[in-house]
Amino acid sequence: MAPLAYGSGLVSTGNVSTKLAAAFLCTSACFGQAWQIGGAVGYGWYRATRVNGPGEQAAAGIRNRFAAGAVITEDLYQHLSGELRYIYHDGDPYLSLNGRTANMQGQSHSITYELLVHARDREYRLRPFFAAGVGAKYYRTTGPEPSPQPAPRDATLVRNNDWKPLVSVGGGVSYRFDNHLMLRGDFRDGITPFPKKLFVPTEGATDRGLFQQFTAMVGISYWF
Numbered sequence: 001m002a003p004l005a006y007g008s009g010l011v012s013t014g015n016v017s018t019k020l021a022a023a024f025l026c027t028s029a030c031f032g033q034a035w036q037i038g039g040a041v042g043y044g045w046y047r048a049t050r051v052n053g054p055g056e057q058a059a060a061g062i063r064n065r066f067a068a069g070a071v072i073t074e075d076l077y078q079h080l081s082g083e084l085r086y087i088y089h090d091g092d093p094y095l096s097l098n099g100r101t102a103n104m105q106g107q108s109h110s111i112t113y114e115l116l117v118h119a120r121d122r123e124y125r126l127r128p129f130f131a132a133g134v135g136a137k138y139y140r141t142t143g144p145e146p147s148p149q150p151a152p153r154d155a156t157l158v159r160n161n162d163w164k165p166l167v168s169v170g171g172g173v174s175y176r177f178d179n180h181l182m183l184r185g186d187f188r189d190g191i192t193p194f195p196k197k198l199f200v201p202t203e204g205a206t207d208r209g210l211f212q213q214f215t216a217m218v219g220i221s222y223w224f
Contacts, residue, residue: 036073036083036182040219043067044089048096049194049209051201053154056098060155060199060207062091063103067215073116075223081116085133085168087190087215093141093198097151104157105143106198108213110190111135112168128173131188137166139195155199155207162197164211166190174221182221189214 048061067090073083087110094103114133120126139162149156170188177183194207201207 034074034076034224036071036075036221036223038071038073038182038184038219038221040069040071040184040186040217041066042069042186042215042217044087044091044213044215046091047212047214049207049211051095051151051154051199051205051207053151053202053205056151056154058095058097058151058154060093060095060194062089062093062106062108062211062213065090065092067217069217069219071219071221073221075122078121079118081118083114083116085112085114085135086110087188087217089213089215091213092143093139093157093195095146095150095155095157095199097154100150102146102148102150102157104141104146104159106139106141108137108139110137110166110168110213112166112190114168125176126173127176128171130171131186132169133167135166135168137164137190137192138162139164139198141198153202154205155201158198158200160197162195164192164195166192176223180223182223184217184219184221186217186219187215188217 044067045064046062048059051058069087071085075081089108092103112133112135114131116129119128172186174184190213192211
């Protein structure tokens with residue numbers, strides 16, 4: 001193969017082709033997994049809060065049920081990525097007092113943007129990570145209001161919807177396969193203020209605490 005002359009040196013066209021191919025392969029390996037799109041299923045459970053009325057205390061919360069979600073991740077850096085996450089939770093709001101419990105059909109929809117801090121570089125297949133982000137949560141009810149109400153001196157369970165700001169913290173681990181698939185396990189703690197449009201405190205009653213949904217999910221993503 002004939003050499004190419006550059007100044008006083010000689011460069012082989014074969015060497016140039018090899019270096020270009022190596023650079024292309026490196027670029028593909030480094031940036032080929034910059035985006036991930038996937039879905040997940042799991043289970044969500046709540047830490048019940050309370051409503052203090054005159055001389056009594058009622059429990060207010062959401063039933064523990066299945067969860068499903070979707071995620072779009074931009075993974076451009078060695079230890080930092082960002083993702084848009086959606087979670088649906090099929091949980092019914094309820095009130096409970098002295099053994100009397102009533103609920104109504106409902107669910108929630110949450111959307112967050114989260115930052116993921118990875119413990120290992122992008123070339124590793126197995127990557128644990130810590131996640132934190134903010135967003136909004138939509139509490140929605142679809143069933144009739146309970147009659148009679150279980151805690152009328154504390155709060156009333158009302159058929160209504162409520163948007164609340166959401167803080168999400170948690171972590172997980174991902175494992176990347178060569179066929180553009182990625183297996184993920186995630187755990188999140190989603191925290192919102194008390195949804196007073198669903199649980200309406202009666203006069204003289206006060207709500208205490210935040211709503212926390214703990215969600216464990218397993219999912220599959222496609223990376224490219």
